[in-house]
Amino acid sequence: MAAVEKRRPxxxxxxxxxxxxxxxxxxxxxxxxxxxxxxxxxxxxxxxRAALLKVLEARPEEPIAFLAHYFExxxxxSPANGGAGEPPGQLLLQQQRLGRALWHLxxxxxxxxxxxxxxxxxxxxxxxxxxxxKKPGLDGRTYSELLKRICRDGEAPEEVVAPLLHKIQCRxxxxxxxxxxxxxxxxxxxLLEFVARASALYRLLEDPALAVADRRxxxxxxxxxxxxxxxxxxxxxxxxYLEAGSRLGPDSLALAMDRALVARRPSSPMTREEFLEKAAxxxxxxxxxVA
Amino acid sequence: MLSPxxxxxxxxxxxxxxxxxxYMEDAVCQLLENKEDxxxxxxxxxxxxxxxxxxxxxxxxxREFSFIQATPHNRxxxxxxxxRCFRTVGKNGEAKKKKKKKENLLTMREYHCLLxxxxxxxxxxxxxKAARIVLMDDAMDCLMSFSDFLFAFQIQFYYSExxxxxxxxxxxxxxxxxxxxxxxxxxxxxxxxxxxxxGEASTxxxxxxxxxxxxxxxxxxxHKYSCPPPALVKEVLSNxxxxxxYGFLVALSKHHGINQALGALPDKGDLMHDPxxxxxxxxxxAQVPGLVNxxxxxxxxxCLPSRTPPRVGSPWRPLHHARKVDAESDGSTEETDExxx
Numbered sequence: 001m002a003a004v005e006k007r008r009p010x011x012x013x014x015x016x017x018x019x020x021x022x023x024x025x026x027x028x029x030x031x032x033x034x035x036x037x038x039x040x041x042x043x044x045x046x047x048x049r050a051a052l053l054k055v056l057e058a059r060p061e062e063p064i065a066f067l068a069h070y071f072e073x074x075x076x077x078s079p080a081n082g083g084a085g086e087p088p089g090q091l092l093l094q095q096q097r098l099g100r101a102l103w104h105l106x107x108x109x110x111x112x113x114x115x116x117x118x119x120x121x122x123x124x125x126x127x128x129x130x131x132x133x134k135k136p137g138l139d140g141r142t143y144s145e146l147l148k149r150i151c152r153d154g155e156a157p158e159e160v161v162a163p164l165l166h167k168i169q170c171r172x173x174x175x176x177x178x179x180x181x182x183x184x185x186x187x188x189x190x191l192l193e194f195v196a197r198a199s200a201l202y203r204l205l206e207d208p209a210l211a212v213a214d215r216r217x218x219x220x221x222x223x224x225x226x227x228x229x230x231x232x233x234x235x236x237x238x239x240x241y242l243e244a245g246s247r248l249g250p251d252s253l254a255l256a257m258d259r260a261l262v263a264r265r266p267s268s269p270m271t272r273e274e275f276l277e278k279a280a281x282x283x284x285x286x287x288x289x290v291a
Numbered sequence: 292m293l294s295p296x297x298x299x300x301x302x303x304x305x306x307x308x309x310x311x312x313x314y315m316e317d318a319v320c321q322l323l324e325n326k327e328d329x330x331x332x333x334x335x336x337x338x339x340x341x342x343x344x345x346x347x348x349x350x351x352x353x354r355e356f357s358f359i360q361a362t363p364h365n366r367x368x369x370x371x372x373x374x375r376c377f378r379t380v381g382k383n384g385e386a387k388k389k390k391k392k393k394e395n396l397l398t399m400r401e402y403h404c405l406l407x408x409x410x411x412x413x414x415x416x417x418x419x420k421a422a423r424i425v426l427m428d429d430a431m432d433c434l435m436s437f438s439d440f441l442f443a444f445q446i447q448f449y450y451s452e453x454x455x456x457x458x459x460x461x462x463x464x465x466x467x468x469x470x471x472x473x474x475x476x477x478x479x480x481x482x483x484x485x486x487x488x489x490g491e492a493s494t495x496x497x498x499x500x501x502x503x504x505x506x507x508x509x510x511x512x513x514h515k516y517s518c519p520p521p522a523l524v525k526e527v528l529s530n531x532x533x534x535x536x537y538g539f540l541v542a543l544s545k546h547h548g549i550n551q552a553l554g555a556l557p558d559k560g561d562l563m564h565d566p567x568x569x570x571x572x573x574x575x576x577a578q579v580p581g582l583v584n585x586x587x588x589x590x591x592x593x594c595l596p597s598r599t600p601p602r603v604g605s606p607w608r609p610l611h612h613a614r615k616v617d618a619e620s621d622g623s624t625e626e627t628d629e630x631x632x
């Protein structure tokens with residue numbers, strides 16, 4: 001909030017510019033006041049305030065690019081909302097709605113849970129406020145399409161994410177409640193990050209010349225990962241995290257890899273796709289299917 | 292992927308660190324100056340274009356100096372713009388260098404005029420300081436090559452505040468004071484070296500490099516403006532026993548790791564290499580009616596770029612320093628003609 005207040009004095013220096021350059025501007029009160037009024041009247045104050053709050057909520061790495069994107073989206077949105085001219089076709093409208101929902105979903109990383117949850121709710125509202133004929137609500141078809149779009153943009157191989165989609169998809173005609181929607185979105189984003197990490201892990205194992213990894217090592221890493229994920233399934237939450245963490249610690253991972261290399265089994269290659277698919281399968285096995 | 296410090300900062304610090312408010316304030320100022328635009332295109336569009344131009348680094352063109360130096364991003368953008376706009380000037384000079392001994396290079400004042408084409412109120416003092424790095428503090432009316440000037444200017448402009456502190460430290464060291472004890476009472480290094488005996492110091496030029504580094508390391512730690520990566524400063528200083536202030540600045544400006552860390556300019560070798568821009572220039576030149584004849588009449592296509600600077604300069608004639616630039620470009624055209632015949 002302090003930040004928003006801080007912005008105000010900045011308007012004052014602008015007054016001098018405008019005064020000299022543009023005598024046509026009506027000046028009833030002191031120039032600084034009239035400029036502030038002007039900004040408030042045309043909606044700049046409100047718009048920047050909202051933008052700043054979004055920046056603070058999402059804390060993007062590159063806030064300026066974030067702002068450019070934010071205003072761009074706002075500009076695209078306004079003609080459709082204004083209702084002037086021909087109403088866009090149903091399909092186009094649907095695409096716009098999906099785009100907007102996606103944009104909201106991506107504003108904050110899922111680890112910033114409060115911001116992410118807010119954005120999920122906004123995205124849900126965007127999607128469910130559909131045509132006049134239908135009752136408001138989100139149907140399974142739109143939901144599935146959104147999931148597919150997220151996965152596609154996430155650059156994860158299709159065969160890797162397909163099992164997840166299968167698990168959390170709803171039927172086309174089903175209504176999707178907010179909590180299912182939120183869980184689905186979260187799972188999807190977490191899986192994408194999981195796959196990205198797994199891919200980074202594979203790059204470490206990979207033999208740069210051959211572009212494949214040693215199967216023994218790859219399998220050892222996967223087994224360790226599996227062990228960590230399945231460790232003490234029944235234990236209470238914090239204990240489970242700690243146990244998984246310790247099992248994935250560098251020492252135990254190194255030990256497993258070492259053991260795999262020492263064991264006298266024939267070496268065979270393992271491709272990136274296979275590694276990712278197996279890693280993702282471990283994750284997806286933990287996802288509860290939508291009932 | 293995530294940089295958690297960013298998420299842990301208090302709101303205001305996060306915004307300050309990334310200069311978000313600087314740009315928002317400037318966006319509002321720009322908007323107030325261009326009220327007609329927003330009634331035509333809408334506010335969201337205006338802000339989109341503003342923030343996009345900040346991302347691309349074109350937002351600093353023709354802006355006032357106070358804005359250009361306001362953030363590290365603005366400084367880097369300005370350096371980049373300067374390089375891209377006047378690269379062909381340098382090309383002219385560099386080509387000459389190889390061709391014959393007499394170099395067609397520019398003086399400090401001429402470089403200053405170029406800077407003022409992009410930023411009308413660019414202070415002369417800063418250009419002078421940069422020239423001093425190239426010319427080692429003497430003979431200020433000497434000619435400089437574009438790349439020498441550019442890299443010296445880069446260090447001087449981007450690290451301006453840092454260099455001021457460095458100069459103060461250097462003076463203190465010269466005077467035999469250890470600035471660590473004077474400026475930083477809570478010096479973390481703890482080990483204050485004994486200053487060299489006066490007699491010894493006065494016979495040698497400059498200051499002892501390792502002592503200098505200790506002070507600079509301290510400075511980097513607490514400096515709130517940008518400073519070069521301490522590891523690279525150390526590298527520069529570990530190669531020598533003693534050095535002078537300008538010796539240090541020259542070494543900084545020629546260090547290509549520092550150039551890379553700053554990220555505004557390419558390596559020195561690639562400075563004249565910008566095929567996309569060359570193509571664009573040739574396309575534009577082909578559209579200028581008066582130019583086509585002289586270009587086609589000239590059998591050597593390679594000469595075309597060398598002719599570019601005076602021609603490109605001409606559209607800016609109405610600007611403040613037009614006369615100065617004209618004088619300079621006329622001179623270089625003559626030079627070009629001479630060398631071709």
